[in-house]
Amino acid sequence: MGTVDLFIPWGGPPAARDDRAHGLEIVVGWAYELWPDWYREISHWHGCRAKTCNYAAAESSADVIVFIDADSIVHPSQLDAAVAWVRENGGGCRAYTTYKRLSKVSSDDCRGWGDVFTGDVVWSQEGTVSHGAVAFDRQTFCAHGGYDPRFLYWYEDSSFDLINPTMPWGRIAGDLFHLWHEPQSVPDADEALWTRYHREPAEDVRAEVGFPS
Numbered sequence: 001m002g003t004v005d006l007f008i009p010w011g012g013p014p015a016a017r018d019d020r021a022h023g024l025e026i027v028v029g030w031a032y033e034l035w036p037d038w039y040r041e042i043s044h045w046h047g048c049r050a051k052t053c054n055y056a057a058a059e060s061s062a063d064v065i066v067f068i069d070a071d072s073i074v075h076p077s078q079l080d081a082a083v084a085w086v087r088e089n090g091g092g093c094r095a096y097t098t099y100k101r102l103s104k105v106s107s108d109d110c111r112g113w114g115d116v117f118t119g120d121v122v123w124s125q126e127g128t129v130s131h132g133a134v135a136f137d138r139q140t141f142c143a144h145g146g147y148d149p150r151f152l153y154w155y156e157d158s159s160f161d162l163i164n165p166t167m168p169w170g171r172i173a174g175d176l177f178h179l180w181h182e183p184q185s186v187p188d189a190d191e192a193l194w195t196r197y198h199r200e201p202a203e204d205v206r207a208e209v210g211f212p213s
Contacts, residue, residue: 004083005062005138006031006038009052010045010070023071023107023179030113031068034076038066050147050156051212057141058212063087065138071179072132073116078174082135090140091168095133096176100124107180116177131157133176140167145211148193154186155194163202 008031010024031039040060046052049069057065064086066079074095082095106119134157144164147156161169196205 003062004038004064005040005060006066007056008068008070009049020181048152050151051149054146055212066135069132074133074176078172081172085170086135086137089168090137092136093170095172097173098126098175099128100175101178104180129158151190152187154190159197163206
C-alpha cells in the first residue's frame with residue numbers, strides 16, 4: 001500500500017471563496033512544499049465538499065487518499081503518521097486529536113504555514129468528529145460509499161462515521177489549526193438530512209444515493 005493522493009476540496013459560493021482565499025493559499029503552499037508527489041489539484045468543484053471528495057476518490061488510483069480542509073493545517077509529522085497508520089491498518093485515520101481555531105488577526109498575519117503553529121487560539125475542542133485532516137484506504141472509503149453527497153456544508157463526516165462503526169479508525173495525537181473565516185451557518189437541508197440519520201435507519205438513508213462510478 002504505497003501510493004498517496006492528497007486533495008484539498010475547495011469551492012462554494014463566491015463570497016466564501018473570497019473570505020477563505022488567504023487560508024487556501026497557506027494550506028496549498030504547505031501541502032505542495034511538503035508532499036509534492038502526493039498533492040493533486042482538484043480540477044472541478046462538484047457543488048459541495050462531500051461530492052467533490054467522492055469524485056476525487058473515484059478518479060484516484062492511489063492506495064491512500066488524504067483529504068485536507070482548505071482552512072486547516074496539522075504538523076507534517078502528524079499527517080505522515082496518519083498515512084502510515086492507514087498503510088498498516090486500513091480504514092481511516094484522523095491526523096489530529098485537538099481542533100484549534102485561530103483568531104482573525106493571527107490568521108491574517110500568517111505569511112507561511114509555519115506561522116500557523118504560533119497563532120492565538122480562540123476556541124479548541126478535543127476529539128471532534130471533523131474530517132478536516134484525514135487519511136483513508138481508498139478502496140475502503142469507496143466500498144463504504146464515501147460521503148453522503150446531499151450534505152452541502154455540514155455533517156458529511158459525522159454521517160460517514162455513524163454508518164461505518166466497525167471500520168478501523170485511528171487518531172494521531174496533536175493539533176489541527178483552523179484558519180479564521182466568517183462563520184458558516186448550517187443549511188436547513190443539512191439539518192433536516194442529519195435529523196433523518198438519527199430518526200431512521202442510517203444505512204437506509206445513505207443508500208438512497210450512490211457513489212460515483
